[in-house]
Each structure stands twice: as C-alpha cells, then as structure tokens.
Amino acid sequence: MSPFEHTSLGSSGLPVDLDEAAHRCIVAGFDGATTVPDALKELVDRGLGGVILFTRNIRDAEQVRRLTDELRAIRPDLLVAIDNEGGGIGHLGATGAPEVPGSYALGVVDDPNLTAHCADALAAHLAGLGITASYAPVADLQHRPDNPIVRTRSFGADPETAARHLRAWITATEARGVASCAKHFPGHGGTVTDSHHGLAVDPRPYDALQADLEPFRAAVAAGVPMLMSAHVVFPALDPNRPATLSRRILGDLLRRDLGFEGVLVSDSLEMKAIADEYGSAAGARIALAAGADQVVIAVGDLDVTLDCRDAVLGALRTGVLAPERVGEAAGRVRRLAERYATPPATTPGPASMAGPAPVAGVASVAGPASVAGVGLEAARRAVRSRGVPPAVRGAHVVDLFPPPHSALNWGGEDLLNEMRAVDPTATGTAVTGECADPDALVEGIVRRCGAAPLVVATCDAGLHPWQVRLREALLDRRPDAVRVDTGLPEGGALQSYGRGRVNLRAVAEVLAGV
Known part of the structure; x- marks a missing residue:
C-alpha cells in the first residue's frame, strides 16, 4: 500500500502528502533580489525543497540575510543553497565574502589543514547570511589539458590528493552547520565538452574510470550530506544516458557500490546537455525516476521550474513515476533539512584548527571583501x-x-x-x-x-x-x-x-x- 493512498487530494489531483513530497524534490532559482516572487511563494508553500541563489539575487550582506529570513518565514525547513567554490567562483562578492584560492592551488600546496581553514572561512560567511547549503567542493579530477570546465576548480589529477582535501573541506564545512556537496558524480574531468553547452561524453574504459571514483568514495566516507550528478555520458557505465538520468550510475554505482545514503542532487537541468537532448521538464522526471533526490532548475525564469514541476506531477498521476520513489527522495530531503535548514545562532569553528571568529549575524560579514587572511596565505604558498x-x-x-x-x-x-x-x-x-x-x-x-x-x-x-x-x-x-x-x-x-x-x-x- 502506498503511504499516499489514503490522504486527501490537493490542487494537483494527487494526495496532499505526495504533492508536497514532489515539491521537496525541486530546487529553484529565481529572479530578483529584494523580494520573493509570488510564484516562488506558492512553490515554497507547497513544500519546495530548496532555492539556489545567484549574483542576480545578491546586493549586499544585509539584503541577503533579509531575503533568507523572508524565505524561511514562509517555510522554516526550506534549504537555501549557493555555489561557493572559492577561487573567484561564487556569487557573494558584494557581501564581503572572504577571498580564497580555488581548489587547484590548494592541491598544489597540499596542506589539508590550510584547505580546512579556507573552507571554514567560506562556510562561516554563508552561515552568517542564512545560507546553509553549499554546492562545493568539486571532486572531479582534472585529467585533460583540453577539458573546458573543470580545470582549476579541481584539487588536481591525483585521486589521493583530491581525497585528502575533500575530507578537510567537508569536515570544516560541517563544523559550521553548513551542508557541503561533492560534485559532479562520477566525474567531469575526462571530457572535452562543457555540459553547460552540450552533451559531454567520457569515452574511457571502465578500469580507467575507477580513479575518478576515489574522491567521491572519500567524500562519502567523510559524511558528505550531498552529492551532485554530472550531465556526462559514460559508455563504460551506461551507453544510453548521462549520469544524471542513469539508474545504473545513480542506483547501482552510487547507492549500492559506494553506499551513499545522503541527498543526490542533479546539476542544473536547463544546461544544454539535458535541455537540448531531453528537455528540462522530461529531464526532471527521468532524473527522479533514475534515483536523484532533488533536481535543480537554476534559471531565473520560474516558468521553467513550473514546467519541470508539472512534468513530475503528471508522471505521478499517470504512474510513469512511482510514488514510492518520490517518497524515498523526499524523505532524504526532509532529513537533510532537519540538520541544515535553520542556520545556527552561532557557529563554533572546528576544534582541530583556529578558524575564523564565530559568525552570529550580518554585522560580522558585511563590508568590502579583503584579500588579507588565510586565503592570501594559501595563494602565496601556491x-x-x-x-x-x-x-x-x-x-x-x-x-x-x-x-x-x-x-x-x-x-x-x-x-x-x-x-x-x-x-x-x-x-x-x-x-x-x-x-x-x-x-x-x-x-x-x-x-x-x-x-x-x-x-x-x-x-x-x-x-x-x-x-x-x-x-x-x-x-x-x-x-x-x-x-x-x-x-x-x-x-x-x-x-x-x-x-x-x-x-x-x-x-x-x-x-x-x-
């Protein structure tokens, strides 16, 4: 018997609990910085699992904290996320975000304690802004000189080096009460195509792919609460579908072989690797059926998000998407939100290092960014x-x-x-x-x-x-x-x-x- 069988019907024609579960499986981007659009409020009311912020949503630290407070006033268990990798790749410059080098430079220095200091500085800033999910660090290995998208976002080509620094980053971020996310499973470093612009393929044989899995194994062992999938086809793993849409990769490899029990989130579905090949809406349905727990629609146009949402609800109504699969995914998202949705009032630094001062609110993160501090030390050493x-x-x-x-x-x-x-x-x-x-x-x-x-x-x-x-x-x-x-x-x-x-x-x- 489905757990949704005897609940009342909502506006979607589905049981209310199933409608909410479907919404929990969606992370939405949106336009505008100072107010929450009405269409987004409706989504949040119905159980939206998360929002992702971009530069278009950022003016200064005080405004961001007001925005995150407003979002949580609608629904306290909403996850507020952002890409925050360091190395100039981020969206929080206007909030006085700490400057740290990218992952490749940290891998060159190869001091995990220094990496932990940098991750701690970034996570403390996020917590002070009310952002408690960070789509970082990058776990991809940088193999090819012609790879157009991973490059200095990676800790390097050596899986053991990457594993050391992933553990340090994840542990430091967790200590600040912020959820980290290792990406892009099972690795984007062996491609010559940027999946933002087209479908990427990694043609290497099965044995050659094993090194790329090691950083993800390390991340799972370190307790990373989220992983993000890659819009990459791996013929040796699944010749028919990119990882984001593949049961073999998300189910057999990630869940069974690597033993990951956290939230698997897709890379953005409006990226051309998915949008041009399948359509974003179909991609949302297929990704959830394949084993994703949340799908990200990062584009600011909420009509795209609504199309994806409607495709998921329609698939549930017709039986194409199993309610049990959506219920499983929503349960993982609920458990993630229980741990991370509410930013802590104070965030103690990791016990093993002298991290930045605890961040209790906006005042400690406002003001112009500075190149001083641990980030500059790390960059100098690199x-x-x-x-x-x-x-x-x-x-x-x-x-x-x-x-x-x-x-x-x-x-x-x-x-x-x-x-x-x-x-x-x-x-x-x-x-x-x-x-x-x-x-x-x-x-x-x-x-x-x-x-x-x-x-x-x-x-x-x-x-x-x-x-x-x-x-x-x-x-x-x-x-x-x-x-x-x-x-x-x-x-x-x-x-x-x-x-x-x-x-x-x-x-x-x-x-x-x-």
Whole structure:
C-alpha cells in the first residue's frame, strides 16, 4: 500500500502528502533580489525543497540575510543553497565574502589543514547570511589539458590528493552547520565538452574510470550530506544516458557500490546537455525516476521550474513515476533539512584548527571583501616561479583571459589591478577576447610599454588560440617579457594556478618583489 493512498487530494489531483513530497524534490532559482516572487511563494508553500541563489539575487550582506529570513518565514525547513567554490567562483562578492584560492592551488600546496581553514572561512560567511547549503567542493579530477570546465576548480589529477582535501573541506564545512556537496558524480574531468553547452561524453574504459571514483568514495566516507550528478555520458557505465538520468550510475554505482545514503542532487537541468537532448521538464522526471533526490532548475525564469514541476506531477498521476520513489527522495530531503535548514545562532569553528571568529549575524560579514587572511596565505604558498627577476617594478602588464563563464560567475578580476595595489607605478592592458586587429594591438602595447619591463599573463591559452597568438607576437617583439600562467600551467615562468583575486595578488607580490 502506498503511504499516499489514503490522504486527501490537493490542487494537483494527487494526495496532499505526495504533492508536497514532489515539491521537496525541486530546487529553484529565481529572479530578483529584494523580494520573493509570488510564484516562488506558492512553490515554497507547497513544500519546495530548496532555492539556489545567484549574483542576480545578491546586493549586499544585509539584503541577503533579509531575503533568507523572508524565505524561511514562509517555510522554516526550506534549504537555501549557493555555489561557493572559492577561487573567484561564487556569487557573494558584494557581501564581503572572504577571498580564497580555488581548489587547484590548494592541491598544489597540499596542506589539508590550510584547505580546512579556507573552507571554514567560506562556510562561516554563508552561515552568517542564512545560507546553509553549499554546492562545493568539486571532486572531479582534472585529467585533460583540453577539458573546458573543470580545470582549476579541481584539487588536481591525483585521486589521493583530491581525497585528502575533500575530507578537510567537508569536515570544516560541517563544523559550521553548513551542508557541503561533492560534485559532479562520477566525474567531469575526462571530457572535452562543457555540459553547460552540450552533451559531454567520457569515452574511457571502465578500469580507467575507477580513479575518478576515489574522491567521491572519500567524500562519502567523510559524511558528505550531498552529492551532485554530472550531465556526462559514460559508455563504460551506461551507453544510453548521462549520469544524471542513469539508474545504473545513480542506483547501482552510487547507492549500492559506494553506499551513499545522503541527498543526490542533479546539476542544473536547463544546461544544454539535458535541455537540448531531453528537455528540462522530461529531464526532471527521468532524473527522479533514475534515483536523484532533488533536481535543480537554476534559471531565473520560474516558468521553467513550473514546467519541470508539472512534468513530475503528471508522471505521478499517470504512474510513469512511482510514488514510492518520490517518497524515498523526499524523505532524504526532509532529513537533510532537519540538520541544515535553520542556520545556527552561532557557529563554533572546528576544534582541530583556529578558524575564523564565530559568525552570529550580518554585522560580522558585511563590508568590502579583503584579500588579507588565510586565503592570501594559501595563494602565496601556491605560487611557483622560475627565472623571475627579484623585482619587476613599473612593469607594463598585459593580462589575457577569457570572459567570465556565465554560470560560474567568476568576477573578472585582472592582474593589472592587483599589480597596482602593490606597485602604483605599474601600467597595463587587459584583453578578454579576440580583437579585430591583433597586429595593431601588439604594436600599441609595445609602444606604451617602451623600455619598461613587460609581463604577459595568459589564462588557459591552450583553449583560446587568440591568447597564444597575442602572447607569441608580444614575445617576438620582447623576448625578455615575463610569462605568467593564471590558469593551469602552460610553461610560464610564474604560475598562480587560478584567477581568484588572492591568486592574482600573490603573483603581483612576487613580480613587485614585496
């Protein structure tokens, strides 16, 4: 007998308890920062499991705390989540969020205690804002130099290194009363496609995939309360469907083999890997049937979320989606909410480390972000250099980097600003895309630079040929220029392993000799 069989019917034509259970399986994004839209209020009233915040919802710390309070006033067991990876990838810059380097730099340093300090700083800030679910850390291994999406978000290519740092991150985050989420199961690092833009495939054989599972095994053993699935097809695991929609991967591999008992949340369903191949609404139904507990619809247009919700309710009415499966998923979400939905009044730091001061409210997190503190220490320790002059004062800095990824919302920080902070005599040029007349650009840079030292920084130039062409043209004119890599290492004399603000400040300090 279904547990929903004898309850009264709601507006969906389903038992009220089943309608609520279906809503618990949804995480919604929304437009607007200062007020909660009426359509979202209705969803929350009916049991919505969570909301995910983005930069579009953020103005300052006080506003965010008012927003999270307003949401919980509608339903106290609502989970409020955000992507908060560090390394400039996040949405809370306007709230004075602490600056920490990305995961790759932390893996280079390979000090799990330092990683725990960084994770603690981020989690304390979230708790002070009333955000108690963080879709981080990234557990993907960075295998391929042509992978377009994992890169410095990963702790590296070595599964043991990644496992050490995942354990540190998860433990520190848990100590702040914030739910962490290891992603993207079973790994996005072996692909050459960004699943935001298309269906990604990892063609490696079964044995080669085992290393990628080790960080996730470590996360499960560390008690991670959430995992996020990848919109990636693994022919060796399931040739027909991406992991998000695969019973074999979510059920047999994750639940049975890895023994994960927490909440499995999908990556965003409006990403083209799902939306273009299946449709977001069908993706929601299939993902829940396959074993997901929550599906994320991150786009601000709530009509997309309502379409996904209606597809799930329709599948329940017709029997395509089993009520028992939805009840199981909703039960996991309820247990997660019991632990994390209400932010603690105070959040003691981890007993094993001297973390930041406890965060009790908005006052402690408001104000401009600072590059001081544990994040800058970590970034400094990550910098690697060879053949760099003791001080490159008064340099002309050419910073080449791609435009920020729309979903990750990296803030577009540039090296020139950080150089000027430590050397006001520095000048420079920031270039964020291919220009119409590169020869004229090179000529202008060389002319403006004159006899001053030249610094040429690139970010993942191997993925962006325009950077390679500009860099080589500048080096032909100025072979004495100092090469800097601000993404993955590509032969530069100075390597930061990330473009977070503290990464760039640490590089600037080395260049300026301070």
